[in-house]
Amino acid sequence: MLVSKSITAERSLAASPFPPNGQSLGAFRRALLRWYDHHHRHLPWRETRDPYRIWLSEIMLQQTRVAAVLEHYRIFLQRFPNIQSLAAASEDTVLSAWSGLGYYRRARMLHRCAQRIAKQHGGCFPPDSKALIALPGIGRYTAAAIASIAFDEPVAVVDGNVERVLQRLVGKERTAIALTTPQTWQLAQELLATSRPGDFNQAMMELGATVCVPGEPRCAFCPVRKWCGTIAQENGAPSARGMLKPPSAPPIKKKLWCWLSLRNGDIRLVQRPREASLMPGMWELPQSAEAPPAWKTASHWRTFRHSITITNYTVHVLRSIRADHSAAPRGKWIALDSVSQLPITGLTRKILKADGII
Numbered sequence: 001m002l003v004s005k006s007i008t009a010e011r012s013l014a015a016s017p018f019p020p021n022g023q024s025l026g027a028f029r030r031a032l033l034r035w036y037d038h039h040h041r042h043l044p045w046r047e048t049r050d051p052y053r054i055w056l057s058e059i060m061l062q063q064t065r066v067a068a069v070l071e072h073y074r075i076f077l078q079r080f081p082n083i084q085s086l087a088a089a090s091e092d093t094v095l096s097a098w099s100g101l102g103y104y105r106r107a108r109m110l111h112r113c114a115q116r117i118a119k120q121h122g123g124c125f126p127p128d129s130k131a132l133i134a135l136p137g138i139g140r141y142t143a144a145a146i147a148s149i150a151f152d153e154p155v156a157v158v159d160g161n162v163e164r165v166l167q168r169l170v171g172k173e174r175t176a177i178a179l180t181t182p183q184t185w186q187l188a189q190e191l192l193a194t195s196r197p198g199d200f201n202q203a204m205m206e207l208g209a210t211v212c213v214p215g216e217p218r219c220a221f222c223p224v225r226k227w228c229g230t231i232a233q234e235n236g237a238p239s240a241r242g243m244l245k246p247p248s249a250p251p252i253k254k255k256l257w258c259w260l261s262l263r264n265g266d267i268r269l270v271q272r273p274r275e276a277s278l279m280p281g282m283w284e285l286p287q288s289a290e291a292p293p294a295w296k297t298a299s300h301w302r303t304f305r306h307s308i309t310i311t312n313y314t315v316h317v318l319r320s321i322r323a324d325h326s327a328a329p330r331g332k333w334i335a336l337d338s339v340s341q342l343p344i345t346g347l348t349r350k351i352l353k354a355d356g357i358i
């Protein structure tokens with residue numbers, strides 16, 4: 001049974017306008033596309049149908065805000081303007097260009113995927129979602145995004161934004177018909193405007209990112225509010241809307257001590273183990289989770305705040321104060337002018353920037 005029919009059949013409420021069907025479905029699609037045409041944010045990856053650029057933006061935008069991606073996207077494309085240049089680069093060069101975006105596994109998979117496309121597909125992206133999903137680092141969502149935006153394949157995407165929009169449209173609180181993941185994908189597919197699949201997918205994501213946002217949705221500005229089950233059931237009562245967002249876990253607090261040690265134009269850095277689960281192979285300042293006992297050759301320089309996922313770190317940075325480096329912490333001396341070519345962690349980048357080293 002189609003998801004829309006299934007939802008309608010299960011509803012115990014008074015008739016709700018969602019999911020639309022027949023002429024109403026056409027009107028829903030037109031309303032959303034019209035809104036998107038007039039109100040979408042102008043972002044560089046929306047000005048192109050080049051699958052390489054769309055793929056890069058999709059990977060960068062995973063777990064990273066648009067504002068943080070914009071500058072990295074521009075610089076990365078200057079350095080690697082096409083799939084061939086990315087495939088030919090060393091992994092360290094790619095990680096270095098990725099530095100500051102975090103979640104470095106994405107950069108490794110990006111590099112591996114570029115090499116596979118160069119080797120097995122003649123440097124061209126395969127033009128359909130089934131072939132794309134077989135590539136390293138490309139899941140169902142990314143394959144659908146590339147295929148629909150670059151190649152007009154009528155295949156729907158579901159990311160966190162689309163899922164939230166759909167759950168609210170069906171009005172999951174009162175109906176108790178929260179969509180399962182397969183139902184969400186199927187419903188997104190049923191709603192998709194096949195004449196403009198790439199734009200429709202981006203419109204759904206844009207609606208979730210800018211109007212049907214987590215917490216308090218901005219329903220007064222919503223182009224599809226007349227179909228919305230949440231509006232129908234709540235009559236705009238904000239108290240019920242607050243329940244749409246699950247309470248988030250409190251952040252974890254930790255302390256860290258880092259050693260900023262300089263000698264004759266060199267800096268002491270440590271490479272993380274290649275097999276580390278977090279940021280493998282990246283370079284960073286020597287650090288410790290314990291307060292150093294008596295660091296006779298260093299003094300406290302500055303304190304930084306740094307967050308990684310749900311952990312908030314208070315980072316105390318110690319600087320060398322005398323020329324005796326016999327007690328230098330583990331690691332290697334690296335020439336300062338080559339540091340910017342290394343893949344360095346976000347925290348180390350932050351500290352070196354604050355000191356004017358990079």
Ligand code: SF4
Nearest residue numbers: 212217219222225228
């Ligand atoms: S009317 Fe409100 S809750 Fe419904 S889809 Fe639009 S923004 Fe989301």
